[in-house]
Amino acid sequence: MTSPAPTAATAGAPLPAVAARDITKRYGATTALLDAGITIAQGETHALVGRNGAGKSTLVSILTGLQRADSGEVRFAGEPAPALSERDAWRRHVACVYQKSTIIPTLTVAENLYLNRQGGGLINWRSLRRRASDLLDEYGVDVDPARVAGDLTVEQRQLVEIARALSFGARFIILDEPTAQLDAAAIERLFDRMRQLRDGGVTFMFISHHLQEVYEVCQTVTVFRDARHVLTAPVADLPHDELVGAMTGDAGALLSSGASRASVSSEAPTVLAVDDLRLAGFYEGVDLSVRAGEMVGLIGSGSSGKVALAETIAGLRKADGGTVTVAGSRPKPGSVPSALAAGLGYLPQDRHREGLVPLLSVAENATLPIAGKLGPAGVIAPARRRAAAQRMIEAYDIKTSGPDQPVNALSGGNAQKVVLARALSNDPKALVMVSPTAGVDVRSKESLLGAVASAASGGTGVLVVSDELDDLRSCDRVLVMFHGRVVREVSRGWADADLIAAVEGVNAPVEGAQVQ
Amino acid sequence: MTGSQTVAKPPAVVPPAPGARRLQLARFRDLALVPAIILLVIVGAIIDPVFLTQANITNVLQQQTELSLLVLAEAIILIAGKFDLSLESTIGLAPALAVALVIPAASNGLGTEVPVALAIPLCLLTGLAIGAFNGLLILRFKLSAFIVTLGMLIVLRGLQIGITGGQNLFDIPQSVLYLGNAVWLGLPASIWICGGLFAVGILALGFFRHGRSVYAIGGNVDAARAAGIRTDRVVWIVLMIGGLLAALAGLLMTGRLGSVASAQGDGMIFTVFAAAVIGGISLDGGKGTLFGALCGVLVLGLINNILTLGGVSAQWIQAIYGGIILVALILARVTSGKAQD
Ligand SMILES: Nc1ncnc2c1ncn2[C@@H]1O[C@H](COP(=O)(O)OP(=O)(O)OP(=O)(O)O)[C@@H](O)[C@H]1O
Ligand SMILES: [Mg+2]
Numbered sequence: 029m030t031s032p033a034p035t036a037a038t039a040g041a042p043l044p045a046v047a048a049r050d051i052t053k054r055y056g057a058t059t060a061l062l063d064a065g066i067t068i069a070q071g072e073t074h075a076l077v078g079r080n081g082a083g084k085s086t087l088v089s090i091l092t093g094l095q096r097a098d099s100g101e102v103r104f105a106g107e108p109a110p111a112l113s114e115r116d117a118w119r120r121h122v123a124c125v126y127q128k129s130t131i132i133p134t135l136t137v138a139e140n141l142y143l144n145r146q147g148g149g150l151i152n153w154r155s156l157r158r159r160a161s162d163l164l165d166e167y168g169v170d171v172d173p174a175r176v177a178g179d180l181t182v183e184q185r186q187l188v189e190i191a192r193a194l195s196f197g198a199r200f201i202i203l204d205e206p207t208a209q210l211d212a213a214a215i216e217r218l219f220d221r222m223r224q225l226r227d228g229g230v231t232f233m234f235i236s237h238h239l240q241e242v243y244e245v246c247q248t249v250t251v252f253r254d255a256r257h258v259l260t261a262p263v264a265d266l267p268h269d270e271l272v273g274a275m276t277g278d279a280g281a282l283l284s285s286g287a288s289r290a291s292v293s294s295e296a297p298t299v300l301a302v303d304d305l306r307l308a309g310f311y312e313g314v315d316l317s318v319r320a321g322e323m324v325g326l327i328g329s330g331s332s333g334k335v336a337l338a339e340t341i342a343g344l345r346k347a348d349g350g351t352v353t354v355a356g357s358r359p360k361p362g363s364v365p366s367a368l369a370a371g372l373g374y375l376p377q378d379r380h381r382e383g384l385v386p387l388l389s390v391a392e393n394a395t396l397p398i399a400g401k402l403g404p405a406g407v408i409a410p411a412r413r414r415a416a417a418q419r420m421i422e423a424y425d426i427k428t429s430g431p432d433q434p435v436n437a438l439s440g441g442n443a444q445k446v447v448l449a450r451a452l453s454n455d456p457k458a459l460v461m462v463s464p465t466a467g468v469d470v471r472s473k474e475s476l477l478g479a480v481a482s483a484a485s486g487g488t489g490v491l492v493v494s495d496e497l498d499d500l501r502s503c504d505r506v507l508v509m510f511h512g513r514v515v516r517e518v519s520r521g522w523a524d525a526d527l528i529a530a531v532e533g534v535n536a537p538v539e540g541a542q543v544q
Numbered sequence: 545m546t547g548s549q550t551v552a553k554p555p556a557v558v559p560p561a562p563g564a565r566r567l568q569l570a571r572f573r574d575l576a577l578v579p580a581i582i583l584l585v586i587v588g589a590i591i592d593p594v595f596l597t598q599a600n601i602t603n604v605l606q607q608q609t610e611l612s613l614l615v616l617a618e619a620i621i622l623i624a625g626k627f628d629l630s631l632e633s634t635i636g637l638a639p640a641l642a643v644a645l646v647i648p649a650a651s652n653g654l655g656t657e658v659p660v661a662l663a664i665p666l667c668l669l670t671g672l673a674i675g676a677f678n679g680l681l682i683l684r685f686k687l688s689a690f691i692v693t694l695g696m697l698i699v700l701r702g703l704q705i706g707i708t709g710g711q712n713l714f715d716i717p718q719s720v721l722y723l724g725n726a727v728w729l730g731l732p733a734s735i736w737i738c739g740g741l742f743a744v745g746i747l748a749l750g751f752f753r754h755g756r757s758v759y760a761i762g763g764n765v766d767a768a769r770a771a772g773i774r775t776d777r778v779v780w781i782v783l784m785i786g787g788l789l790a791a792l793a794g795l796l797m798t799g800r801l802g803s804v805a806s807a808q809g810d811g812m813i814f815t816v817f818a819a820a821v822i823g824g825i826s827l828d829g830g831k832g833t834l835f836g837a838l839c840g841v842l843v844l845g846l847i848n849n850i851l852t853l854g855g856v857s858a859q860w861i862q863a864i865y866g867g868i869i870l871v872a873l874i875l876a877r878v879t880s881g882k883a884q885d
Contacts, residue, residue: 094770115772130770132763134830135756143760143771144753151751 051100080441081427133178305350328509373456391417625829633700636808651715671791724799762829
């Protein structure tokens with residue numbers, strides 16, 4: 029399937045849709061790619077996998093003409109790639125959903141979809157909105173095109189980006205971790221769409237840390253490790269373990285992190301209690317409690333209100349009624365500082381928007397909440413900060429050139445690790461995490477979840493809000509939310525199928541379904 | 545335990561999205577200052593019957609023309625996510641240099657005595673060149689726009705003083721005086737020019753691809769680049785247009801006052817920013833409309849006029865004017881319901 033490019037273009041033997049050869053790219057001291065390459069045959073869906081910082085997104089920016097490689101060449105169907113300045117030529121060859129959002133928050137959805145191709149001459153806004161709404165309908169995205177894109181949820185923005193990439197009509201489409209923020213139904217819709225397009229002859233390059241997705245939609249997989257190409261093979265010939273082995277460079281089986289934690293004594297104090305919390309349109313009458321040292325999971329579909337609930341606990345939203353108690357005190361509703369002061373740690377869903385200060389260094393970002401402890405009277409001793417950050421970099425396996433690297437130069441998954449390291453740095457009494465492992469590679473996921481589990485063993489009460497079953501395995505119990513209510517509670521040792529059924533509302537009591 | 549699994553979701557129940565209403569609100573935000581303008585007109589009429597006379601209204605508008613051109617320039621630059629403080633020096637230097645090049649040394653000129661017909665082109669060219677130079681420093685050398693244009697503000701002011709020897713220039717050629725004095729169809733030419741340029745600006749930024757790309761760049765420059773917008777080129781052009789508009793404003797001011805003061809434009813930049821922000825332009829880029837900025841200018845002009853007509857003593861007028869600007873900012877914040885940034 030990954031036959032080398034024939035020397036002469038003949039009708040019988042199609043040239044690969046894209047071939048990148050001997051690509052090297054350095055950022056200062058960091059080598060992001062070293063003589064790496066990829067060859068993607070016409071019409072196949074080709075997976076690119078590798079650990080955080082392996083160089084995947086860097087290759088994407090080179091294949092889409094956003095950056096120039098230091099050396100190496102890119103060919104599309106045998107032709108050399110256009111010059112970097114010819115953006116239109118690039119866009120005819122390749123469309124892309126980047127890992128970092130390329131939605132412009134101040135413009136409407138319609139304008140984002142048709143950015144820089146609104147049509148010549150005077151823009152007709154009405155017809156632009158109509159075209160946008162047709163496009164969104166076509167991909168089953170339920171978003172009003174007249175809304176300002178900054179008001180969309182993470183998932184909606186992601187769907188808008190995907191619809192936009194698919195709408196260019198390019199025959200080669202790159203998707204860089206498109207599924208990290210989507211729930212299963214949205215992922216299924218995306219895959220259906222991809223299969224349809226593939227039947228129509230469209231070529232895909234697909235990047236994901238969810239390896240089962242690779243097995244589901246891809247025919248060929250290429251593995252990068254530490255900036256180099258490791259292997260390319262048909263998916264069908266590569267068992268899961270070997271794939272993970274190729275990514276991590278060792279064949280050891282994955283551990284099940286934290287699953288063996290001792291269970292919590294019933295005398296442990298309650299560190300997080302939610303009592304009859306209501307927020308119209310999102311959730312209603314929610315009760316839950318987390319004891320010190322306990323890990324509680326919260327799962328539910330995109331419309332279940334689980335993220336809104338987490339945001340309310342963290343003070344990002346203000347509930348219509350009910351109370352939140354953190355370690356015995358009641359933080360002021362709708363106030364983040366008050367929640368933090370009460371001893372709450374929070375890991376937001378959207379790390380780009382709420383999680384990190386992009387231009388500050390890794391060290392500064394990671395130590396923001398503990399800045400007060402790094403020196404006397406609010407003075408921050410740089411050496412102590414560096415040392416604290418260095419410990420975090422090692423503990424969480426963050427791939428960076430050093431504590432002084434600005435966080436916006438980190439790969440997506442590594443940025444996520446910084447956010448998590450920060451949330452745990454303050455020894456919070458209660459910790460609320462939303463999708464803690466989104467965009468994190470298989471091996472780092474283990475170490476992150478291990479870190480969370482050991483924080484719990486140290487007496488932190490943890491609430492894990494996630495769709496990923498793996499995030500929830502080490503939880504003492506898992507609550508299922510459905511249409512704004514907690515409908516089910518299962519304790520450790522649940523069966524996957526059982527939990528999935530509950531999330532889908534199959535065998536759950538559904539009387540709370542009409543929450544508006 | 546391998547890979548990860550994500551569970552399915554039932555058909556989404558999307559929280560009610562008040563789409564249509566939101567859209568209307570967004571349109572109204574543009575008109576947020578119109579009630580304030582109407583209110584000011586009523587207050588003005590009550591304070592002094594002279595207020596509503598055609599002569600006074602024309603006078604108010606004409607006095608605001610130079611400010612409004614600077615606000616037009618600054619608004620476009622702010623929407624593109626940049627900054628230009630040097631506009632207030634360009635408004636003095638551009639006409640001063642052009643005039644000094646054409647008038648004889650005896651009238652404080654440079655003694656080059658370039659043909660008088662070149663005065664206006666030279667003035668506009670100077671503005672364009674200043675914008676281009678700002679662009680060079682900001683885009684090529686990746687310097688902060690704030691610092692670059694703050695430096696330029698001082699350098700350009702110094703150049704003007706150096707060229708004119710710190711003197712006001714009085715021997716102004718007729719061609720340079722024309723635009724600031726002429727009356728077309730019963731209204732000062734400068735009002736027509738400003739109105740026309742705002743109309744062009746509103747049209748370009750609201751309805752043309754290149755104009756929209758200015759918003760895209762201010763909103764998220766990486767995303768704009770990924771969408772194929774030549775971001776550096778657009779920003780550069782925007783900065784040059786800014787310089788050009790400031791030079792034109794300088795011409796109008798020179799014509800209106802009949803001379804080039806050595807401190808022409810000094811201190812204007814604060815009012816420019818106040819008008820832009822009251823008019824809803826975000827200092828973060830990507831937000832606001834030129835119509836809003838124009839309303840901001842009108843509000844400030846009316847307030848100034850009412851204070852004068854109301855007989856506020858000259859010693860206090862500045863403090864009161866500044867206070868009212870602050871109040872207007874607070875009101876704009878409250879009525880738009882969004883944080884100003
Ligand atoms: N602008 C930049 N400046 C400096 N270093 C960078 C920059 N962009 C990426 N890097 C570095 O290059 C390496 C590869 O990053 P890349 O984003 O390609 O990783 P990735 O494989 O996409 O990882 P992830 O799975 O986490 O998204 C990382 O070590 C990263 O820190
Ligand atoms: Mg990446």
